[in-house]
Amino acid sequence: MKRKLDANDAPTVEVAPESQPDDPSFDSFGLDPRLMQAVAKAKFSAPTLVQAKVIPLALEGKDILAKSKTGSGKTAAYILPILQSILRRKKTSPKDKATSTLVLVPTRELADQVHKAFGSLSAFCSKDIQSLNLTQRLSDAVLQAVLQDSPDIIVSTPGRVTQYLNSGRLSLDRISHLVIDEADIVLSYGYEDDINTIASILPRGVQTFLISATLTPEVEELKTIFCRDAAVVKIDEKEEKGEGVTQYVVRCGEDEKFLLMFVLFKLRLVRGKAIIFVQDVDRSYRLKLFLEQFGIKSCVLNAELPVNSRLHVVQEFNKGLYDILIAADDQEVLGGIVRRQKAQLQTLDGQENEMSDEDDGVEQHVSKKAKISKNEKDYGVSRGIDFQNVACVINFDLPQNSKSYTHRIGRTARAGKAGMALSFVIPKDRFGKHKATCIPSAKNDERVLEKIIARQAKKGNEVKPYHFDMAQVDAFRYRMNDALRAVTRAAVHEARAREIKQELIKSEKLRKHFEENPDDLRHLRHDGEHGAIVRHQSHLKHVPDYLLPPQGRKGVTSEDIGFVGLRKLDPDSKRKDSKKRGGIRKGRAGGKTRGKVDPLKSFSARKRR
Template sequence: MGTTKVEQASEAYIDESVSFESLQLDPRLLQAVKSNGFLHPTLIQSHAIPLALQQKRDIIAKAATGSGKTLAYLIPVIQTILDYKETLQDGNDDKNQTLGIILVPTRELASQVFAVLEKMTLYCSKDIRSLNISSDISNSVLNTLLLEKPEIIVATPAKLVNLLETNTAAISLDELRFLVIDEVDLVLTFGYEEDLSKIAQYLPLKKNLQTFLMSATLNDDIQNLKQQFCRFPAILKFNDDEISKDQNKLAQYYVKTGEFDKFLLCYVIFKLGLIKGKTLVFVNNIDRGYKLKLVLEQFGIKSCILNSELPINSRQHIVDQFNKNLFHILIATDETNYTKEEENEVAQEEGRAKNEEAPQKDNKKEKMNKYREYGVSRGVDFKNVSCVLNFDLPTTAKSYVHRVGRTARAGKSGTALSFVVPRKEYGKHKPSMCTTAAKDEKILSRIIKQQSKLGLELQPYSFDKSQVEGFRYRMEDGFRAVTQVAIREARIKELKHELLMSEKLKRHFEENPQELQSLRHDKELHPARVQQHLKRVPTYLLPEPLRESKTPKLGFVPFHKNNKRAKKGKVQKRKGGKVDPLKSFK
């Protein structure tokens, strides 16, 4: 497989007044940067890199998705390690030590950061070796890799804590020079505070450690991390609101509709091709994702599932195939628990103080622990997404921002469409009901307020309901076939299939990357009875503009086809198949 380049940042974030040559980087690092197509650093890079390299300051940075935060900390880390290696003598036994730790909230983001890290160390791989310990590898293999003492380790906080507590001989942080916590707000949202406190006990003194705290948003919770890990940090905040007003090409719409009509609108949108390009569909739980996939299968619409139940290798491969345009509809389950953010939003509405905390139930904490290493609305690098469809509206305005941020990236245009269930429509159709829809109207009002503060507008999407109604009976027919039993069977079938494929991904495809295309994740599950006639849309149901384009112009069609005309001299048969003796007699 060919190598893929690091995704370019939006032109709105590029700082053309500075070049990478002026940052006095190692020639090998500079060559890696240029080979990935970077000519000028972004705003955050041009500010953070000199502060980290020349002044040795800790960095706390707030910048939007796509602004180049990853290279803003990778370049200083790599450059400083290269400088450190040059000061060591060739025979020094301490030449190989773990010098940098990069913590990220999810396994998917760990894989992405590790991929960028490998590209940046391509020409200095002998001096800087890296390891992603969050990948799905066995403990024996991991211990072997750790014996080589990689200079940079990428991990989730939970994985690093587990390694430090269970296998202290495999890793030592005594010589650690760098600690990076990427997507800090998401790390805190996922409930990693306790893990970070445990990691702090293994770290060397602050004076020997340089820290990078990177995030798309900064809140009060980050102050604890600042006191815990930083000495004298430089705090960088970029006014992304102004950039958004001028450069944001995201068109945002919402549709108020009933619960069953969500499925109806999805069918019409995808079957008639009303959305061009790739679509990322968000649902709020795993069953909803499979229900939507099975309903779309009834009409011959292919889609793919992404959720926390699937093995990490399969999830990474699904994202990779989606980015390579092998399928165009990805149904992603957003299981991120934004309980604390939701309480803060409610507190703001009611005029209460932000720091007033409501009691939290233990079962929510257990659910957080279950899914905290999986996150799809943040961190995962979905490329060239044309539309984000919020099939289920998120539970907070903050989560909405993270979801729609998957499109309209790097200066490209995009569309966000959200389905909103009015309170009076909630619960009317039990089979299609989602419990989170009870608060849709409240969440929508918060989202509209939030977007208006940024100078953006969320517009109601109007469509001709009469043209959609013609498809209702077909949707009712297809929806009835997708029972709860069918969903459960599909869930088990998909999980078994992906587990087998994950083993293949882990063993076989490392040696045979050319066969990677043989695995397709958008195959039909077929646990429900598929009615073939539903896959074709009758012409009379199509809107007038589409009806004309879909109807082929055949020209003159004769009443009889030439190949079926009776030819002279041949025996004619009756309808019953018997030969007429009068005509066949000689």
């Protein structure tokens, strides 16, 4: 498809972004007072680096291609100038109703997040600006009524927009702003045909924002299709404020992953919110049930859950109801990479596959046109979703390439805050030693780690080894084995089925069906109450002091402290303790005792009257 021209069919020339003041403020942008109120309410003290560079260019009407890391404030960087433009238009034509902004995102979770961000920043001008999330679960009649009212802003996935365009219920004739958020992965979700359809319908002269964490061939392709005279804003990670992510790696056995998870959370070595990435859905429930054995609460997020449930999980995690979120990043967001590598591991046992950075790029390009299921299109954990105040990211299962690793650890250290990333790696000589917890992808862990270290070194980051004192940790091994034995395959499958059943019970769409067929609802509830469950062992929830080293939890990660078992008392201290309890008792030959009186010798019965 040819490049979009401007309204006058003028040739386009790319320009470099202009330099900005060293310490810009939101006041310097000349925003509407109502927007400034919303900025103050959101507690934005000063614009981030990407906001300081993008907002002035956007207010001038330029197309923007912005590349900045996750959590740098890219969303507000395009929302504020768009809202300013709409308010300016409404001031001159207050009765003019038209859908002027279209925001395209790859997942429904991100659509919900962006829609809420628009609502937050337009809170003080909500009478003048209306927005619609086209992916939300509303009836067609309700959506049709809202669309007829011409909301100013529509947030959606490309597939949903195409669906409404084909049915004639949506018009893009008055669009003046187009945003493609997470532009580097939109095409990899299989939306290429939808993007081309939208591009062919858009009017000329649309201001375009391409927002991305990386610059890939897919982004360049979108730039060619949509942009004219684009200002390219690149924010290097070194320019970002904050300490960034401190990265650690632990080499351990397959079963020791579970052991270390117990130590990290039960002994509270990790404080604050944590996201744990695992390989697949089964793995996420296995880890959740394992942690439950020790009284550790967590929630699960995966593509198997309905959209509303996933949004609810994210909200509960952000509100602090759960401190641990277990994410099944099974499709690695880039579509098809993991599935292909799993097949290679299963069919080409023993053959090594080169996994260079160049290979990663080829796989992304190939996966762009691969068929992806509907759930996978809607789901993405390591990119886009705004998990708030995450202190730690744990790669329980190492990702399959260095780029996915970068996106995973980007969930922490957002907006200038510090964070930690901890990754478990299975050495090649320890692969397959514990069949119950083994996964095929772990065979490539060391090779993937080499690529991760090399990629991070180019950015000036170091991946440090993290040492546990395994002599201390081994004291908890029997507890780990007890918990793992209780989490059977049947229990994992039942946990998955039970969660789906609970979602069916809470489904709004099935409410009428259950009203007409109460037996179906009763059977679902009965199955949820009496299914196969994990055998809970209450003693595992308590950590006795004798299992801890003398210096407590710190001794677990110290290499100088040896394990101390039950504390033995010397004879003197034993004698002192016995005196405090009332003296040492003597036997029959030792005289009087302070024990109980023999009831047979002291019994006396009264005669009944």
